Amino acid sequence: MKAKKALFLVSILILSACFSITAYAAQWTDFTDVNGHWAEETLRRGFNDGLITGFEDNTLSPDSPITTAQMITVLCRVLGATETADISKLGISSDVWYADAAGKALRLGLISFDTGNLDKPMLRQDALSMIAKAFCLVPAEPDFAVLSSFSDSPLLSEKNRSAVAALVSKKLVTGFDGALNANGSISRAEFFTVLYRIAANYISCSALTVGTQGGSIIKGSGVLNYISAGNIWFDCTSEFVTLSGVKADALTLRSHKLSSLLLDNSSEITRLVIAVGSGNINLEGSYGYNVGSLQLESCTEANIGQNVGSIEITGSGMSVRISGKHDYLVITGSGNKITLSPGASFSELKVTGENNLVQSSADTFSLGVSCDQLELSGRGNTLNLSNFSETPSKVTIGGTENTISASFKSISVLDISCLKSYIEISSLKDIVDFSVTGSENKIKISSALAFSFNVSGSLNEISAKSDGGLGTVSATGNTNWLSLLSADVASVSISGNFNTVTKQNEGALSSLIIPGLNNTFVLYSGNELSSAEVSGANNTVSINGTAGSIIVNGRNTLLNGSGSVKNLNLNASGCTINLAAEAIADNSAAGEQDRVLELVTLGYEGNFTLEWAQTHDYESHEKEAWVNAKGYASDTRYLIWINLSMQRVNIFTGSKGDWTLIYSCIVGTGAPGRGTPVGTWKTTYKAWEGWTTSTYTVRPVVGFKNNTGYAFHSRLYRPGTTTLSDPSIGFPVSHGCVRMYDDDILYIYNNIPTGTTVVVF
Numbered sequence: 001m002k003a004k005k006a007l008f009l010v011s012i013l014i015l016s017a018c019f020s021i022t023a024y025a026a027q028w029t030d031f032t033d034v035n036g037h038w039a040e041e042t043l044r045r046g047f048n049d050g051l052i053t054g055f056e057d058n059t060l061s062p063d064s065p066i067t068t069a070q071m072i073t074v075l076c077r078v079l080g081a082t083e084t085a086d087i088s089k090l091g092i093s094s095d096v097w098y099a100d101a102a103g104k105a106l107r108l109g110l111i112s113f114d115t116g117n118l119d120k121p122m123l124r125q126d127a128l129s130m131i132a133k134a135f136c137l138v139p140a141e142p143d144f145a146v147l148s149s150f151s152d153s154p155l156l157s158e159k160n161r162s163a164v165a166a167l168v169s170k171k172l173v174t175g176f177d178g179a180l181n182a183n184g185s186i187s188r189a190e191f192f193t194v195l196y197r198i199a200a201n202y203i204s205c206s207a208l209t210v211g212t213q214g215g216s217i218i219k220g221s222g223v224l225n226y227i228s229a230g231n232i233w234f235d236c237t238s239e240f241v242t243l244s245g246v247k248a249d250a251l252t253l254r255s256h257k258l259s260s261l262l263l264d265n266s267s268e269i270t271r272l273v274i275a276v277g278s279g280n281i282n283l284e285g286s287y288g289y290n291v292g293s294l295q296l297e298s299c300t301e302a303n304i305g306q307n308v309g310s311i312e313i314t315g316s317g318m319s320v321r322i323s324g325k326h327d328y329l330v331i332t333g334s335g336n337k338i339t340l341s342p343g344a345s346f347s348e349l350k351v352t353g354e355n356n357l358v359q360s361s362a363d364t365f366s367l368g369v370s371c372d373q374l375e376l377s378g379r380g381n382t383l384n385l386s387n388f389s390e391t392p393s394k395v396t397i398g399g400t401e402n403t404i405s406a407s408f409k410s411i412s413v414l415d416i417s418c419l420k421s422y423i424e425i426s427s428l429k430d431i432v433d434f435s436v437t438g439s440e441n442k443i444k445i446s447s448a449l450a451f452s453f454n455v456s457g458s459l460n461e462i463s464a465k466s467d468g469g470l471g472t473v474s475a476t477g478n479t480n481w482l483s484l485l486s487a488d489v490a491s492v493s494i495s496g497n498f499n500t501v502t503k504q505n506e507g508a509l510s511s512l513i514i515p516g517l518n519n520t521f522v523l524y525s526g527n528e529l530s531s532a533e534v535s536g537a538n539n540t541v542s543i544n545g546t547a548g549s550i551i552v553n554g555r556n557t558l559l560n561g562s563g564s565v566k567n568l569n570l571n572a573s574g575c576t577i578n579l580a581a582e583a584i585a586d587n588s589a590a591g592e593q594d595r596v597l598e599l600v601t602l603g604y605e606g607n608f609t610l611e612w613a614q615t616h617d618y619e620s621h622e623k624e625a626w627v628n629a630k631g632y633a634s635d636t637r638y639l640i641w642i643n644l645s646m647q648r649v650n651i652f653t654g655s656k657g658d659w660t661l662i663y664s665c666i667v668g669t670g671a672p673g674r675g676t677p678v679g680t681w682k683t684t685y686k687a688w689e690g691w692t693t694s695t696y697t698v699r700p701v702v703g704f705k706n707n708t709g710y711a712f713h714s715r716l717y718r719p720g721t722t723t724l725s726d727p728s729i730g731f732p733v734s735h736g737c738v739r740m741y742d743d744d745i746l747y748i749y750n751n752i753p754t755g756t757t758v759v760v761f
Contacts, residue, residue, distance in 0.1 A: 028044060028047055028048075030058050031058055031059060031060050032058050032059060033059045033060060033061065033062065034060055034062060037062055037189065038189070039062055039189035039190070039192070039193050042189065042192055042193050042196055043060055043062055043189060043192070045196065046192055046196075047060075060188075061188060062187060062188050062189035063187045063188070063189060064187060064188055065121035065122070065185035065186065065187055066121065066122060066127070066185075066186055066187065066188055066191050067118065067119055067120060067121050067122065068111065068115065068116075068117075068118040068119075068120065068122050068126075069097075069098040069101070069102070069118040069119055070098075071122060071127060071130060071191065072098070072101045072102065072104075072105035072110055072111060072118070072130075073098055073101040074191075074195075075105070075110060075130070075131070075134045076101045076104040076105055076108070076110075077101075078134075078195075078202065078217065078235075079108065079134060079217075079233075079235050079236050079254055080219055080220075080235030080236045080237040080238075080254075081104035081105075081107065081108055081236045081256075082104070082236060082237060082256060083104070083107050083236070083256045083277070084100065084103030084104050084106070084107055085103050085104075085106040085107040086103070086106075087099060087102050087103045087106060089113045090102055090106070090111075090113060090115075090118070092118065098118065102118060108134070108236075109133065110130050110133060110134055111130075121185045121186075122185065122186055123182070123183055123184070123185065123186075124180065124181050124182055124183070124184050124185060124186045124190075125155070125156055125157065125160045125164055125180070125182040125183065126160060127186040127191065128160070128163060128164050128167055128173060128186070128194070129159070129160040129163035129164060131163075131167070131191075131194055131195070131198070132163035132164070132166050132167050133163060135198055135199070135233065135252065136233075136252045136254065136273045136275050136295070136297055137163070137166050137167065137170065137172075137198075138162050138163050138166045138314070139166060139295065139312060139314075140295065140312035140313070140314050140330040140331075140332045141312075141330060141332070142161075142162045142163075142165040142166045142169065143165060143169050144161065144162075144165050146165055146168045146169050147161070147164065147165050147168060149178065150168075150175055150178060150179055150180045150182075151178050151179045152179045152180055152181070152182050152183075153180060153182070155180075155182040155183055156180070156182050164180065164182075167194075172194055172197045172198060173194065196214075198215055198231075199214065199215030199216060199217050199231065199233065200213065200214030200215060200216070201214060201215070201216040201217065202216075202217050202219065203216055203217070203218060203219070204218065204219055204220065204222065205218055205220075205221075205222025205223060205224055206222070208224065208227060208229065208232070209227070210227060210228060212229065214230070215230060215231035215232070215233070216229065216231070216232055216233070217233045217235055218232060218233065218234050218235065218238065219235050219237060219238075220235070220237045220238055221234075221237075221238045221239050221240040221241060222234075222238070222240075222241065222242075223241075223242040223243075223244070224242070224243050224244070224246045225244050225245060225246075226244065226245035226246070226265075227245075227246055227247075228246075228247040228248070229246075229247070229248045229249075230248070230249045230250075231248070231249055231250045231251075231252075232248050232250070232251045232252070233251075233252045233254055234251075234252070234253050234254060234255060235254055235255075236254055236255055236256045237255070237256075238253065238254075238255045238258070239255060239257060239258060239259045239260070240258075240259055240260045241253060241255075241258065241260070241261050241262070242260075242261075242262040243261075243262065243263045243264075243267045243269070243289075244262075244264055244265045244267065245265045245266055245267060246263075246267045246268075246269070247267070247268045247269075248268075248269050248270065249270045249271065250269075250270060250271040250272075250273065251269050251271070251272050251273070252272075252273040252275065253272075253273065253274055253275060253276050254275050254276075255275075255276040255277065255279065256276070256277045256278075257276065257277055257278045257279050258274075258276035258278075258279035258281070258299070259279060261281055261282075263283070263287060263289040263291075264287040264288055264289055265287075265288055265289070266288045266289065266290075267288075267289040267290070268289070268290050268292075269289070269290070269291045269292065270292040270293070271292060271293050271294075271295065272291045272293070272294050272295070272308075273294075273295045273297060274294070274295065274296050274297060274298070274299050274302065275297035275298050275315070276298060276299050277298050277299075278298075278299070278300050279299055279300055280299065280300055280301045280302070280303075281296075281299050281301070281302040281303070282302075282303045283302070283303065283304050283305060283307065283308055284303035284304060284305035284321070284323060285305055285307075287307075289307060290307055290309075291307060291308045291309065292309045292310070293308075293309055293310040293311070293312065293327075294308045294309075294310070294311050294312070295312040295313075295314055296311070296312070296313045296314065296315055296318060296320065296333075297314055297315040298315040298316075298318070299315075299318055300318065300319070301318070301319045301320070301321075302318060302319075302320045302321070303320075303321050303323075304320065304321070304322045304323070304324075304326075305323050305324045306323065306324025306325050306326070307324075308324075308326060309326060309327050310326060310327040310328050310329075310330075311326055311328070311329045311330070312330050312332070313329075313330070313331040313332070313333050313336055313338065313353075313356075314332050314333050315333045315336070316333045316334045316335045316336065317334075317335045317336065318333070318336045318337070319336070319337045319339075320336060320337070320338050320339070321338075321339045321341060322338065322339070322340055322341065322344050323340075323341035323342075323343065323344050324341075324343070324344065324345075325343075325344075325345045325346075326344075326345070326346050326347075327346070327347050327348075328346055328347055328348040328349070328350070329346050329348070329349045329350070329371075330348075330350045330352070331350065331351045331352065331353050331356050331358070332352050332353045333353045333356070334353045334354040334355050334356065335354070335355045335356065336353070336356045336357070337356075337357045337359075338356065338357065338358040338359070339359055339360075339361055340358070340359070340360050340361065340369045340385070341361050342361055342368070342369075343368075343369075344369050344370075345369065345370040345371065346370075346371040346372070347371065347372045347373070348371065348372065348373045348374075348375070349371040349373070349374050349375070350373075350374075350375040350376075350377075351375070351376050351377070351378060351381050351383065352375075352377045352378045352399075353378045353381070354378050354379045354380050354381065355379070355380040355381065356378070356381045356382070357381075357382045357384075358381070358382070358383045358384070358385065359382075359383075359384040359385070360384065360385050360386050368386075369385060370392075371392055372392055372393050372394075373392060373393060373394045373395075373396075374392050374394070374395045374396070374406075375395075375396045375397075375398070376396070376397045376398065376399060376402055376404055376418075377396075377397075377398040377399035377402075377418075378399045378400075378402070379399055379400045379401055379402070380400075380401050380402065381399065381402045381403070382402070382403045382404075383402075383403070383404040383405070383406060384405050384406075385404075385405070385406040385407070386405075386406070386407045391408065391409050391410045391411065391412065391429075392408060392411060392412070393412045393413065394412060394413040394415070395408075395411050395413065395414045395415070395425075396413075396415045396417070397414075397415070397416045397417070397418050397421065397423060397438075398417045398418050398438070399418050399419070399421070400418065400419045400420055400421070401419070401420045401421060402418055402421040402422075403421065403422045403423075404421070404422075404423050404424070404425070405424045405425075406424075406425050406426075407425075407426045407427075407428075408425070408426070408427045408428070409427070409428050409429055410427050410428065410429035410430050410431070410432075410449075411425075411427050411430075411431045411432065411434075412432045412433065413432065413433045413434075414431050414433065414434040414435070414445075415433075415434075415435055415437070416435070416436045416437070416438055416441065416443060416457075417436075417437045417438045417457075418438040418441055419438055419439055419440055419441070420439075420440045420441065421438070421441045421442075422441070422442045422443075423441060423442070423443045423444070423445075424443075424444040425444070425445055425446075426445075426446045426447070427446070427447040427448065427449075427451075428447075428448050429447070429448055429449050430447060430448075430449035430450070430451055430468075431445070431447050431451040431453075432451070434451055434452065434453035434454075435453060435454045435455075435456065436453065436454070436455040436456065436457050436460055436462065436477075437456050437457045437477075438457045438460070439457045439458045439459050439460065439477075440458075440459045440460065441457075441460045441461070441462075442460075442461045443460060443461065443462045443463070444462075444463045445462070445463070445464045445465070446464075446465040446466065447465075447466045447467070447468070448466070448467045448468060449466065449467070449468040450466050450468040450469045450470060450471050450486075450490075451466055451470065451471060452470065452471030452472040452473065452490075453470075453473060453474075454473075454474045454475075454476060455474070455475045455476065455477050455480050455482065455496075455499075456476045456477045456496075457477045457480070458477045458478045458479050458480060459479050459480065460477075460480045460481070461480075461481045462480065462481065462482050462483065463483045463485060464482070464483070464484055464485065464486070465485035465486055465505075466486045467486075468486075469486050469487060469488035469489060469490070469507070470484060470486045470488070470489040470490065471489075471490045471491075472490055472491050472493070473489060473491070473492045473493070473501075474492075474493040474494070474495070475493070475494045475495070475496050475499045475501060475516075475519075476495050476496050477496045477499070478496045478497045478498050478499065479497070479498040479499065480496070480499045480500070481499075481500045481501075482499070482500070482501040482502070483502050483504060484501065484502065484503045484504060484505075485504055485505050486505060486507065487505050487506065487507030487508075488507045488508050488509075489503060489507070489508070489509045489510070490510050490511070491509075491510055491511035491512070491513070492509060492511070492512050492513070492521070493513045493514075493515075494513070494514045494515075494516050494519045494521065494536075494539075495514075495515045495516045495536075496516045496519070497516050497517045497518050497519065498517075498518045498519065499516065499519045499520070500519070500520045500521075500522075501519070501520070501521050501522070502521075502522045502524065503521075503522070503523050503524060503527050503529075504524045505524075505527075506524075506525075506526030506527060507526075507527060507528075508527065508528045508529075508530070509523065509527060509528070509529045509530070510530045510531075511530060511531055511532070512529060512531070512532035512533070512541075513532070513533050513535075514532075514533070514534045514535065514536055514539050514541070514554070515535045515536050516536045516539070517536045517537050517538055517539070518537075518538045518539065519536065519539045519540070520539070520540045520541075520542070521539070521540070521541050521542070522542045522544070522561075523541075523542065523543050523544055523545045523547070523561070523563065524544055524545065525544045525545055525562070525563070526545055527544075527545035527546075528545055528546050528547075528548075529543065529545065529546070529547040529548065529550075530547075530548045530549075531547075531548055531549045531550070531551075532547060532549070532550045532551070533550075533551045533553065534550070534551070534552050534553065534554045534557050534559075535553040535554050536554045537554045537555045537556050537557075537572075538554075538555070538556045538557075539554055539557050539558070540557075540558040540559075540560070541557070541558070541559050541560075541561075542560055542561040543559070543560075543561035543563040543564070543565060543579055544561045544562045544563045545563045546563055546564055546565070546566075547563065547564070547565040547566070548565070548566055548567070549565070549566060549567040549568075549569070550565050550567070550568050550569070551569045551571065552568070552569065552570050552571060552572055552575055553571045553572050553591065553595075554572050555572045555573055555574045555575070555592070555595075556572075556573075556574040556575065557572060557574075557575045557576075558575070558576045558578075559575065559576070559577050559578065559579045560576075560577075560578035560579055561578075561579050563579070563580070564579065564580040564581065564582070565579055565580070565581045565582070566581070566582045566583065567581075567582070567583050567585075568581040568583065568584045568585070569584075569585045569587065570584065570585065570586045570587065570588050570591075571587045571588060571590075571591030572588055572591055572592060572595070573588050573589070573591075573592040573621070573625075574621075575588065592625055593625060593629045596622050596625040596626045596629060597626065597629055597630075599618070599622060599626075600618065600622075600626050600643075600645070600761070601645055602644065602645070602678065602761060603644065603645060604644055604645060604647070604669075604731070604732050605645045605646070606646075606647065606731055608731040608732070609730065609731060610666070610728075610729060610730035610731065611730075612730070612731070613646065613647045613648075613666050613730035613731060614666065614730065616646055617646045617648060617664075618643070618646060620661050620664075623641070623643075623650050623652075623661050623664070624652070624659060624660060624661050626641075627639060627641055627650075627652060627659045627759070628657050628658065628659055630759075631656060631657065632656065632659070632680070632757060632759055633655070633656040633757065634655075634656075634756055634757035635682070635755045635756070635757070636752075636753045636755055636756045636757075637653055637654065637655070638651060638652065638653055638751075638752050638753070638756045639651070639652040639653075639654075639659055639756065639757050639759070640652075640683070640704075640748075640752065640756060640757065640758045640759065641759045641761070642667070642669065642676060642738055642758065642759065642760045642761070643761065644669055644675070644676065644678070644732075644760065644761065647666060647667055647668065647669060647730055647731055647732070648664055648665065648666060648667065649663075649664070649665050649667050649712070649738065649740065649744070649748075650663070650664045651663035651664070651747075651748070651752070663747060665740065665741065665744040665747075666729060666730050666741070667729065667730075667738050667739060667740050667744070668715075668728060668729040668730060668731060668732065668733040668734055668738070668739040668740075669732050669733075669734060669736075669738055669739075670732055670734050670735065670736040670737070671732045671733050671734060671735070672732060674734075674735050674736050675732065675736065676710065676734075676736050676737070676738060676760055677705065677710065677736070677760060678760050678761060679705075679760055680757060680758070680759050680760075681704045681705040681706075681710075681757075681758045681760065682704060682705075682706070682754075682755050682756065682757055682758060683702055683703065683704050683752060683753070683754050683755060683756045683758060684703040684704060684705070684706055684754065685702075685703045685754065686700065686701070686702050686703075686749055686754065687699075687700060687701040687702075687703075688700045688749070690713060690714070691713070692719055692720060693719065694719065695719065695725075696716040696717060696718070696719060696725055696726070697716075697717045697718070697719050697720055697721065698713040698714045698715070698716060698717065698739075699713070699714060699717075700713070700714070700745060700746070700749045701713045702745070702748050702749055702752070704758040705758075709736075709737070710736055710737055711737050711738070712737070712738045712740055712745055712748050713737055713738070713739065713740065713745060714739070714740060714741075714742055714745050715727055715728070715729060715739050715740070715741070715742075716739075729741065
């Protein structure tokens, strides 16, 4: 056998065991189905390397689809897999021809218990994903943009997307006429083509020379001395690896259990991938080597020092200690324990996996950890980071059910967008830009210098404290609880709804503004509030300290507390005042009138559906305030208001300036271009028999506006029947009359006398 072999020495096994066709030796020219085939040169190479022997019918079947069983058999042999996992839950017999390969593939993570039928042909995307994982080609953060040029990239499943993007980025997959054929099968020719693009050589350490072209898989342990290569893989049987003066674009350790890895003498590895199952990796000291980026897929423990540029932790269950300066640390794996030694620093620290613990060493008091950007997302992660020695330009906390406790010198941008997380952050100086957009979090923030923040999320419990006082605090979200623990606060604005804000520590609050609804603000004893304005409705303000001036423009405001206010201006109705005030200016009646006159507008406001009318209307007291403010009179004890904007008929009883609403109903007024005439009219006649034409009947009818056909009437029935022909109502639909439900037109017919004023507005 030649020293340089292409990968797959198991083709004979596949041909005989997988396809159940006897293979035999042949000359290349004997094959009848390869001449002119698009993969002819790849197949010829496989034949010359002893990979393909063919079938007894003189074919290679290059276009036959490969099953999962066939593919894992090849990959496990190529990787030199020896350790197996329990296959009892795979649902296959222990004596099936691929049982051994299934156990090995399960151990390597190429398949799982939910992979499905291993005898079925693989989808192309599943096959590509398995190949990428087998050779550890998937980085922590693939470039997904490369997938946009393929028309069927949306068909890629979430579990395959990263792997396929990695293969496309490395130009190992090019697609077909702008498509990936993601859900098609993958043929033998396609499979071998991708594999040859990845690695062309299956050799020992001693056989790897400077002249070796293409990627190489090295079988077993070995020593590489002063050699330059592209991509190198040490297979699963490699236990002892020594690299001295080695330069490689990528070097991957695929060992089941690595006992020793030595790098020294100016070795330069652009990308080092550790996927050793078990075993300890020590890259902490500097022995004259340099690793551009390190990816940890699997190991037991790893110590990483300053001779490594960037670090990607993509595996699970590892214990990793990091010291020195690095470009970035990205953690996408799960269940890892990451310890940052004193002085560890990163341009970016990102945690996007699940259930990881990232912590500072206990001895970081003398020399802290630093990073320029910190991002936490994923689920269930815990970050315990103390004594940051530098100021991060941005701290972003997202994800779900994460916990972070961190201390910084200062923070330029703090963005909290997570869900159901616990966050405790302190800053020795200031926090420049702080916002909370997430929900259901418990947050504690403290700073030596003053800072401002906005809460636009919901259901957050936030405690904020600053030795230098707080700046502008705003709650634009809903149902949050904010505890302000600083002595002085510049301003509080609550434009969201159902929020509770408390000013606790003794001090001063300059300004309080509440334009939102159903909020609660509490000023504790020992605090002084300069001024407040409550413009939203149904808010509660409790003053247990002292206040200079309070202006209440919002309806149904509750103002209470054991403290006092110097000047209270009350400009809204329905308010309850249980607070001592030195001076009260009660303008509630005039203020309510002004508000209602501005509220009621002319013109339909809906979307031409009954559902809109059912959910939109003015409140009863607003309707009464409007007709009374407008000064309408009637010759009878009734007044009718046809409200065009809300498609309502409102009926009042009483007299000018003292009208009370007694009836309200949904109607349908004149459609665009033939609208019900705006103005003040009177009811003119009643007709029980209504109107019947060749196309409809309406009954009864109550006319309004003299010498016209405008009237209140029922919806349209088929002529002379009680069967509706047009049930439309709740939006402008008629020829100018007011369509009503039967019970509503009967109410007007039976109760409203002729000569009653009708207001159309």
